[in-house]
Amino acid sequence: MSQTQPETTTLLILGASGDLTKRLLLPGLGSLLAVETQRRVHVVGADRADLAPEEWAETVRAALTSTGAPADVVEEIVSGTEYVRADLLVPEELDALLTRAGEHAVLYFALPPAVSVRVCELLEQRGVSGQTRLALEKPFGTDLPSASAFNEQLLRVVDENRIHRIDHFLGLSTVLNLLGVRFANRLLQPVWSSEHIEKVVISYDEDLALEGRAGYYDKAGALVDMIQSHLLQVLAFFAMEAPASLEEDEVRSLKAQVLRATTVWGGDPVTASRRARYTRGNLGERVVPDYVAEEGVDPALDTETLAEIVVGIDNSRWRGTPFVLRSGKALGATAKRIEVVFRAPTHVPAGLHGQDVPDRLVLELKPAEMVLSLSINAEGDPFDLEQKELRATLGESRMLPYGEVLGRILDADPLLSIRGDVAEDCWRIVEPVLTAWREDRVPMQEYAAGSAGPAGWGVVPERLPERG
Numbered sequence: 001m002s003q004t005q006p007e008t009t010t011l012l013i014l015g016a017s018g019d020l021t022k023r024l025l026l027p028g029l030g031s032l033l034a035v036e037t038q039r040r041v042h043v044v045g046a047d048r049a050d051l052a053p054e055e056w057a058e059t060v061r062a063a064l065t066s067t068g069a070p071a072d073v074v075e076e077i078v079s080g081t082e083y084v085r086a087d088l089l090v091p092e093e094l095d096a097l098l099t100r101a102g103e104h105a106v107l108y109f110a111l112p113p114a115v116s117v118r119v120c121e122l123l124e125q126r127g128v129s130g131q132t133r134l135a136l137e138k139p140f141g142t143d144l145p146s147a148s149a150f151n152e153q154l155l156r157v158v159d160e161n162r163i164h165r166i167d168h169f170l171g172l173s174t175v176l177n178l179l180g181v182r183f184a185n186r187l188l189q190p191v192w193s194s195e196h197i198e199k200v201v202i203s204y205d206e207d208l209a210l211e212g213r214a215g216y217y218d219k220a221g222a223l224v225d226m227i228q229s230h231l232l233q234v235l236a237f238f239a240m241e242a243p244a245s246l247e248e249d250e251v252r253s254l255k256a257q258v259l260r261a262t263t264v265w266g267g268d269p270v271t272a273s274r275r276a277r278y279t280r281g282n283l284g285e286r287v288v289p290d291y292v293a294e295e296g297v298d299p300a301l302d303t304e305t306l307a308e309i310v311v312g313i314d315n316s317r318w319r320g321t322p323f324v325l326r327s328g329k330a331l332g333a334t335a336k337r338i339e340v341v342f343r344a345p346t347h348v349p350a351g352l353h354g355q356d357v358p359d360r361l362v363l364e365l366k367p368a369e370m371v372l373s374l375s376i377n378a379e380g381d382p383f384d385l386e387q388k389e390l391r392a393t394l395g396e397s398r399m400l401p402y403g404e405v406l407g408r409i410l411d412a413d414p415l416l417s418i419r420g421d422v423a424e425d426c427w428r429i430v431e432p433v434l435t436a437w438r439e440d441r442v443p444m445q446e447y448a449a450g451s452a453g454p455a456g457w458g459v460v461p462e463r464l465p466e467r468g
Contacts, residue, residue, distance in 0.1 A: 008040040009410050010101040014088055014119065015110035016045025016056075020137065024168070025110065026063030028402025033077070034068040035399050036407065045083040046097050056083035067400060088119050095126055103129040106164075106409055109136045117150055124156045135164040135409050138229050139220065140418070143434075144427040151420040161248075164409045165418035169230040170237075171404030173397040174338075174365045178237050179246070181363070181370070188361070191342070194321040198343045198358065199460060200238065202231050204327040204365070205335040209278070209288045209449060210305075214296025222307035223275070223437075226327035228430045232259065233418070234365075235323055238338060239313055248415040252422070258313060259425040265310035265322050269436040271461040272311070274445065274454075275304035278330040281449030288330055288449035302444065305329045306453055309433055310460055322460045330449040336365040357387050368394035 011029070013021055026043075033039060045056055060081050064074045084100070086093040088111075098105070107123075109116045116136060134154065141147030154163050169175060182192055191197070204226055210217060217225060236255035243250045265272040279290045292299040306328030313323065340361040362371040370392045378384035397404070408416045436442050445454045 007104045008042050010042045010044060010105040011108060011410070012044045012046065012097065012101045012105055013108045013110055015047055015115075016083065017047040017049035017051060018110050020110045021045065022059055022063060024402050025108065025406070026060060027067045028168075028400045028406050030064035030067035030069040030074075030403075031399035032403035032407045032410075033064065033073050034070070035403070037070055037073050039410065041077060041410065043077055043081045044097075044101060045081070046086045046088065047083075048085065048087055050085060051083050053083060057081055067403075088115070089122070091122055091126065094119065094122055098126070098128065098132075103131045105129070105131070106133045106135055109134065111137075113139060113141065113150075117153060120150075120153050120157055124153070128157060131412075132158060133162045133164060133409060133412060134158055135166055137166055139224065140165050140229075140423040141427065144424060144431055147424050147427050151424065154420070160420055161414050162412070163417070163420065164405075164414055165420070165423055166405055166409075167229055167233050167418055168401040168405055169233055170416040170418075171397075171401030172365055173368045173395055174363055175234055175237055176404075177368065177394045178363070182238075183242050193317045194319055196343055197321050197340055199322050199324065199341040200235075201324040201326065201337075201339040201341070201458065202234050202238070203325075203335045203337060203339070204231060205331045205333070205453075206327075206329050207283060207331055207334050207450075209283060209330040210291065210294045210297070212295070214294060218297050218301055218303050221303040222305055222327050222329065223309070223430060223433065227307055227309060227325045228426050231325040231327060232262075232426045232429060234338065235259075235262070235311075235325065236422070239318055239323075241317070246415065248413060251415060252419045256419060256422050256425070258315075259422055259429065261313050261315045261318075262311050262323075262425075262429050263314065264429070264432050265312045266461060268461070269309075269432040270441050273309045273433045273436065273442055274307070274457055275437060275442055276306040276328070276445035276447050276454050277303070278305050278328075278449045279446050281330070281451060283330060283332075283450045291330075304437075304444065306331070306447065308457055309430065311429065324458060324460065326457070328453060331447075332450045332452050334366075338363040338365070352383055352385055359387075363394075368396060370394055 013025065029041065043060060057078050061074060061078045064077060084097060086097055088094050109119070111119065134157065141150050181188060183189065236258045239258045240254040243254055277291050278288070281288055291297060291305050308324065308326040310322050310324050313319070342359040344358060357375065359375060360373045372390045373387050374390070375385050376388050378386040405416045408414070447453045
């Protein structure tokens with residue numbers, strides 16, 4: 001449970017006129033305030049755009065109200081909120097903003113990465129208070145060298161525990177529920193290893209197409225947008241060792257330990273990765289054009305809309321178990337889940353017969369649900385076997401993922417934030433794949449919008465050699 005802060009914390013949103021503020025950040029704050037009504041937050045927006053005070057106040061009011069924050073709490077926030085028209089790259093204007101924010105401030109960078117770097121250079125020159133925290137949206141760099149350089153720059157402004165690299169997937173209830181499913185469960189805890197688990201598939205398939213996001217997505221693609229960041233974070237939570245406590249240093253160190261041991265399966269990005277792009281098709285009643293015909297798309301970038309990579313974790317718990325990470329857009333059905341495929345039993349008595357289907361555990365990310373599929377005796381002939389599903393609804397989110405993450409930031413707790421070495425390791429893991437794709441060593445496949453994607457995906461290439 002988040003701890004109440006006695007001081008009012010200023011949430012200074014840099015780049016406040018952008019879509020992210022209205023669509024994700026302010027609703028996340030509203031969902032936090034709906035649960036923790038005692039919080040005192042002073043919201044200040046800053047950007048180059050001209051926004052009238054009334055327009056900004058109404059933006060804040062509508063976003064907070066939409067997620068259930070009490071009317072009196074909303075009005076208290078709105079009555080004190082400010083919008084400042086400022087060029088963040090002008091030292092004097094940035095200085096005035098920071099002076100206005102005060103010492104207990106979270107600087108939230110809702111800015112393009114290149115602008116964030118330049119603002120941090122100015123912050124280094126100016127200096128900030130010992131209570132100032134930096135909150136940064138992904139991407140954290142565009143490759144490993146740029147991520148490393150950005151981390152070095154950030155550390156010249158504040159120390160690591162005051163840097164909150166945001167990944168809202170860490171606020172998803174299912175990801176947080178992994179802690180209970182894994183570590184407080186006598187049934188599953190002993191089988192959470194390569195001895196019992198044959199394969200893990202972490203997928204985030206969407207039935208949405210580009211939806212006007214070409215400005216960002218066409219330069220990132222499915223691999224960078226989802227796998228390099230979100231899905232590797234889910235993998236780290238899934239595969240880490242048991243922490244003694246949920247103190248941020250311990251949990252984040254165990255996640256880092258997993259990712260340091262993670263590499264492309266078999267060391268071969270060509271056999272361990274696939275990419276594809278959607279073509280004209282139907283999503284429900286809507287006709288979706290070829291991706292390359294979407295507004296704002298540059299065909300020369302050769303951007304994929306569906307990506308899959310297979311990685312392995314080279315440690316004693318997970319060596320020999322492939323992790324398949326997949327995400328794509330404009331697919332016929334959503335699949336936002338962690339699927340655990342168990343190995344076959346070491347012995348099945350002669351005379352029991354049925355379908356040769358492995359037992360599975362599925363953790364649905366949205367909605368939060370757990371499905372355990374087991375082989376048991378079928379109805380009728382007691383010697384036939386069939387799969388039966390046991391379903392359970394997991395704990396619903398008490399607030400939006402952005403609310404969970406933002407609450408930790410306001411409490412100066414980096415538990416749900418990405419550490420600098422982890423941000424760099426995520427680039428290291430996918431860099432061989434990105435290189436192989438740039439060199440066109442992995443063919444770009446195609447699939448019709450609204451379909452299930454190309455055939456033959458999800459097949460794991462040759463296993464890693466066993467230890468001698």
